Amino acid sequence: MTQSNPCIRCGKERIIAKSWKEQVGKSLLTYTTNICPDPACQKLIDRELKNRNDHLDAIHASSLLRKEENKRNRRKSQSTTQFP
Numbered sequence: 001m002t003q004s005n006p007c008i009r010c011g012k013e014r015i016i017a018k019s020w021k022e023q024v025g026k027s028l029l030t031y032t033t034n035i036c037p038d039p040a041c042q043k044l045i046d047r048e049l050k051n052r053n054d055h056l057d058a059i060h061a062s063s064l065l066r067k068e069e070n071k072r073n074r075r076k077s078q079s080t081t082q083f084p
């Protein structure tokens with residue numbers, strides 16, 4: 001069985017750029033880095049990936065901030081809750 005790994009942008013079959021083995025626990029795992037055969041396309045993918053990572057970092061940071069705010073708000077509303 002051959003593994004199909006088409007490029008997400010152009011659909012060309014991706015090629016192995018790098019392959020290395022790593023001992024993880026008791027098993028030897030083979031890692032491969034696949035890239036698009038079209039360098040221009042791969043460059044765009046790299047850029048998109050970086051943008052997405054930056055975006056995720058931003059989301060992560062803002063969600064942490066929100067969590068902190070929620071904590072503060074909850075504490076505030078707890079102290080001002082009035083029972084009828």
Ligand SMILES: [Zn+2]
Nearest residue numbers: 007010036041
């Ligand atoms: Zn491509």
